[in-house]
Amino acid sequence: MNSPRQITYSMFTAWLSCRQKFDYRYNRCIVPRENAVALSFGSAVHSGLETWFKSHDIDKAVEAANRIDLSDADQVKATELVRGYWEKYPHEDFTVVSIEQEFSTPLINPKTGAPSKTWELAGKVDGIIERKGELWILEHKTASNANDDYLNRIEIDMQIAFYAIAMQQVLERPIVGALYDVLEKPAIRLKTNEDIDAFRLRVRDDIDADNYVRRYVRFADGFLTLRQTLIWAMCREIRHGAIxxxxxxxxQYSTCPYLPLCRACGDLQSVPEFYTTRQPYEELSHVIRN
Ligand code: SF4
Structure with a gap:
């Protein structure tokens, strides 16, 4: 009998966005060539914070955020944002249970309590923290504008529910909510012919307490049960739904990189210059691939 196939939150978002895209990426393992090692501003800051929480060495954390794949201006912004985080939160009122913890755990049928034979939940959570005897998910976000709409949306965040349901099973303890750490990207721009060191000083000057928003969101009663029902239903849909x-x-946002492949009716041989193949789940180090 085959082992259950792993499903990550990224797969959910791909399915909800476009089932054809899901099929290319997660069934046929096709990726656009130019995005083969795509890195983002968010992932650079993420690396810096991961290193900070693991080492408590701010120099190492800044170095981890300094990704040469970014533009000079974004390198400066990412590293200064991480340095500013350390200045904003020199001491925490929680203890760190784990950072960047990978998980794979059964998908449980909410009606019967039986594990799915088809799927298991997998992923990597930014962190788990303990505060006043309770466990919380730690989630880092970078945003260009952490306004009220952005913050209100996090109370219904599906990704956090996915992580909380999985980590409750892994740790065999309740997760009561999530601590959202939102880091707002500085909006200032590198001027034409501006020296990068001068720009760094301007960025440092521009970053203040308002760039860092922290919110504890406690799950409402029944929230995770509802989400578990939804996750189960979505997994069934992914298995049985039409592509x-x-x-x-x-x-949406920008042109979908799979547009040439769609125009070629999904025939990879017709557009080989645009694509390569790579296994999904690259965010995980140990996975079962069916
Ligand atoms: S090009 Fe459009 S239809 Fe094709 S995979 Fe992308 S979003 Fe889906």
Whole structure:
């Protein structure tokens, strides 16, 4: 009998965005060539914070955030944002249970309590913290504007529910909510011919307490039960639902990198210059691949 296939939160978002995209990435393992090692500003800051929580060495943390894949201006912003985090939160009122913890755990049928034979939940959580005897998910976010709408949305965040349901099973203890650490990216720009050191000083001057928003969100009664029902239903849908394109998503945010493949009716041989293949789950080090 085959082992259950792992499902990550990234797979959910891909499915919800466009089932055709999901099929290319997670069933056929196709990735756009230019995005093979895509890094983002958010992942650079994320690396810096991970190193900070693991080492409590701010120099190492800043170095970890200093990714050469970023533009000079974004390198400065990422490293100064991490340094500012250390200045904003020199001491914490929680203890860190784990950082960047990978998990794989059964998907449980909410009606019967039986594990799924098809799927298991997998992923990597930013952190687990303990505060006043309770466990919380630690979630780091970078945002260009951490306004009220952004912060209100986090109370219904599906990703955190996914992590909390999984980690409750792994740790065999309740998770009561999530601590959201939002780091707002400085908006100032590198001027034409501006010296990068001068820009760094301007960024350092620009970053203040308002760039860091921290919110504890306690789960409402029944919230995780509802989400578990939804996750179960989505997993069934992914297994049995039709693969169909969502053309409303083709130009959402930016042009979908799979557009040439869709135009070639999914025939990879017709557009080999655009794509390569790579196993999914690259965020996880130990996975079962079916
Ligand atoms: S190009 Fe459009 S239809 Fe094709 S995978 Fe991308 S979003 Fe889906």
């Amino acid at each position: 169909c394109p969502n053309t409303s998503a083709c130009l």
